Amino acid sequence: AQKVTQAQTEISVVEKEDVTLDCVYETRDTTYYLFWYKQPPSGELVFLIRRNSFDEQNEISGRYSWNFQKSTSSFNFTITASQVVDSAVYFCALSAYNQGGKLIFGQGTELSVKP
């Protein structure tokens, strides 16, 4: 069975602080894909990043960075120098190869960045 756990339900930080959102997953598949999505107050889920199970290289995009570690089944997301506009619910998700692209979502972490 596949499962994604985001243990942090809510995080509150002050602007310019760094913040890390944790994601731990479970799967028996050897080939799988991990995703992060952002859901701002407007409600639309916005795709942020995809990682393949066979590529553990970390990725940085501006103030965002992702740390993928297969040894600990984790795919953590760090926002550097957070801004108020980063306030949203962030979802980590997993899909297995050749299973139709169905995403298994974590419960989400609500990030509040205060000015």
Next chain:
Amino acid sequence: GAGVSQSPSNKVTEKGKDVELRCDPISGHTALYWYRQSLGQGLEFLIYFQGNSAPDKSGLPSDRFSAERTGGSVSTLTIQRTQQEDSAVYLCASSLEGTGGFSPLHFGNGTRLTVT
């Protein structure tokens, strides 16, 4: 280009009535998904369409739920004899290709369904 479009954005209905929710995917996307988002259950997969293949209905919670996709494009999710526990935001998503599992899903803004 246009994203995934869903209508209506809000729907209030009385318990026992049927409702239809519509989804217009991104042009050229062959895969289409319906998800439900509610406070207690998070994001739940409902149904998946890939091209002309038979849909994957494994996530539909009861036989009151059904969906179709006409002409490989627009999809309609129908809930018959609505119950209060059906109240949720229904999200539609599409992707370039679903089979491999690697194409990101692009979501619409959702339809907020309230059953009174």
